[in-house]
Amino acid sequence: MTTPTPTVLVVDDDEAIRHMLTAVLGKEGVAVSVAADGVEATETYRRHHQDVVLMDIRMPRRNGLEAMKAILEIDRGAAVILMTAFAEVGTAVTAMKDGAFDYVIKPFDIEEIRVLVRRALEIRSMRADIISLRQELAERYGAEGILTDNPRMMELRQTVAKVARSAATVLIEGESGTGKELVAAAVHYGSPRATGPFVKLNCAAIPEGLLESEFFGHEKGSFSGAVGRRRGRFEQAENGTLFLDEIGEISTALQVKLLRVLQEREFERVGGSTPIKTNVRIVAATNRDLEGMVRAGTFRQDLFFRLNVVSLKTIPLRERPEDIRLLAGHFLERFAATNGLVIRGFDPAAMDRLLAHPWPGNVRELANAVERAVVMSTTNVILPEDLPENVGHADAAPDLSPDLVPSLDGPDRRPLRERVGEFETQVIRAALAHNGGNRARTAVQLGISRRALLYKLQEYGLGAAREGAD
Numbered sequence: 001m002t003t004p005t006p007t008v009l010v011v012d013d014d015e016a017i018r019h020m021l022t023a024v025l026g027k028e029g030v031a032v033s034v035a036a037d038g039v040e041a042t043e044t045y046r047r048h049h050q051d052v053v054l055m056d057i058r059m060p061r062r063n064g065l066e067a068m069k070a071i072l073e074i075d076r077g078a079a080v081i082l083m084t085a086f087a088e089v090g091t092a093v094t095a096m097k098d099g100a101f102d103y104v105i106k107p108f109d110i111e112e113i114r115v116l117v118r119r120a121l122e123i124r125s126m127r128a129d130i131i132s133l134r135q136e137l138a139e140r141y142g143a144e145g146i147l148t149d150n151p152r153m154m155e156l157r158q159t160v161a162k163v164a165r166s167a168a169t170v171l172i173e174g175e176s177g178t179g180k181e182l183v184a185a186a187v188h189y190g191s192p193r194a195t196g197p198f199v200k201l202n203c204a205a206i207p208e209g210l211l212e213s214e215f216f217g218h219e220k221g222s223f224s225g226a227v228g229r230r231r232g233r234f235e236q237a238e239n240g241t242l243f244l245d246e247i248g249e250i251s252t253a254l255q256v257k258l259l260r261v262l263q264e265r266e267f268e269r270v271g272g273s274t275p276i277k278t279n280v281r282i283v284a285a286t287n288r289d290l291e292g293m294v295r296a297g298t299f300r301q302d303l304f305f306r307l308n309v310v311s312l313k314t315i316p317l318r319e320r321p322e323d324i325r326l327l328a329g330h331f332l333e334r335f336a337a338t339n340g341l342v343i344r345g346f347d348p349a350a351m352d353r354l355l356a357h358p359w360p361g362n363v364r365e366l367a368n369a370v371e372r373a374v375v376m377s378t379t380n381v382i383l384p385e386d387l388p389e390n391v392g393h394a395d396a397a398p399d400l401s402p403d404l405v406p407s408l409d410g411p412d413r414r415p416l417r418e419r420v421g422e423f424e425t426q427v428i429r430a431a432l433a434h435n436g437g438n439r440a441r442t443a444v445q446l447g448i449s450r451r452a453l454l455y456k457l458q459e460y461g462l463g464a465a466r467e468g469a470d
Helices: 015-026 038-048 064-074 086-097 110-141 151-164 180-189 208-216 252-264 290-296 301-307 322-338 348-356 362-376 416-434 439-446 450-459
Strands: 007-011 031-035 052-056 079-084 102-105 170-173 198-202 241-245 281-286 310-313
Touching: 007 015, 007 038, 015 031, 015 110, 031 038, 038 052, 038 064, 052 064, 052 110, 064 079, 064 086, 079 086, 079 110, 086 102, 102 110, 151 180, 151 310, 170 180, 180 198, 180 241, 180 281, 208 252, 252 301, 290 301, 322 348, 322 362, 348 362, 348 439, 416 439, 416 450, 439 450
Parallel strands: 007 031, 007 052, 052 079, 079 102, 170 281, 170 310, 198 241, 241 281
Antiparallel strands: none
16 A cells, blocks of 8 residues: 655745745655645645645734634644744744644754654654554454344443443443453443553452552562562553453452542552552453442442442353354354464354353353364364363254164064164164264264264274265
8 A cells, every 4th residue: 555645735925935845845755735824724724634734923814823723623633833933932832832733943944844844744644553553453352343143242332332432430240251351441442542551450360468569569678579669550551441350359458549549540659658640541340249249348339339430241141142153253263363274164063062052151161162172173164072071962862763763572582782783773873864974963962972983883884974074
């Protein structure tokens, strides 16, 4: 893709300066437009939105300051460089507070103009990259990145998108493995803080004695092993989002300190005495009943209210079965690519097992099961035997017509082993026919391993099952 040519608008009532700057900037690979006064400059910018505006302050009809104000109303991100006489420096400095990018004093050095324009163009490009990155992150990790075909989850996704645009503190509740971290990421990457850091802390994974230091950092010598100053998660997340997972696991003493941060927007490092201001959005998550903990006196009510400004509840996978197929396909594609494998999809019997499983570990358990299946697979489809043994249940055995079941009555006096062998042969043949000769699905249906089925096929001389079927 070709990079667009940068554009500059030169505004000055002196025609000689307009020509000179056009020639100088043209050699820099810049497309230059010109205007003779503030009114013409405003209209030209309204039509073309040049990347940089290089504009004199003293002009007829509308001076540079008035034109700058009008241009910034069109685009608050416009880069306006003012040209001014020495006596008007104070005015130019004031203009910078009002949104001017910079100023240059007449008579100016040509190289100074080049440097200022280059810097303005670089910053303009960086801002465009940031906007593009923010859009990409929002698409990849924002609410639209939550894969679902479930109506309730679609409603949650819409709510997440609305909440993300606000500055509110968010509490995400739900069972383990239901995607609380994914929802937290969607809140962050869909927010104005998307280009800031997204810092995660699992409160249950840090020993109680170290958790305060993880939150707020510590000063050198504040405790044994503190050999230097350390920034905590609040400082790391400055101008971004701090995701506190398993918030119900923190002690009541730490709850008090967290409450103070939410109220005062400041904290102190462990061993320190200087308050540190913080600009961090808190998103907390828990798989516990915080309201019940409040009633039991193990979680502070005032902290619960501070965290629970907006409440989001994730939905267990067992309550959205339509997502099993969708998510399984997503994980299969991801893990196959990670392992450098080409796997077309799931064998129907394997998918049946996935759909039959209650998934107590939710999406995390499904992801682990698919990853294991990808690693264990020896064909270009995932077979039932590739899945963990605890996933799904064997199908019921095929119905057998009465004439296929050997009778125990009558003159047949053959040994039991021989009669059982005949019965097994008939059952296996019926199951193979039922599954189109696919031995993997037949093994699942009969509730035996594939290896055991192969042994019986050999024992009973049933090698006619088609080799390519599984």
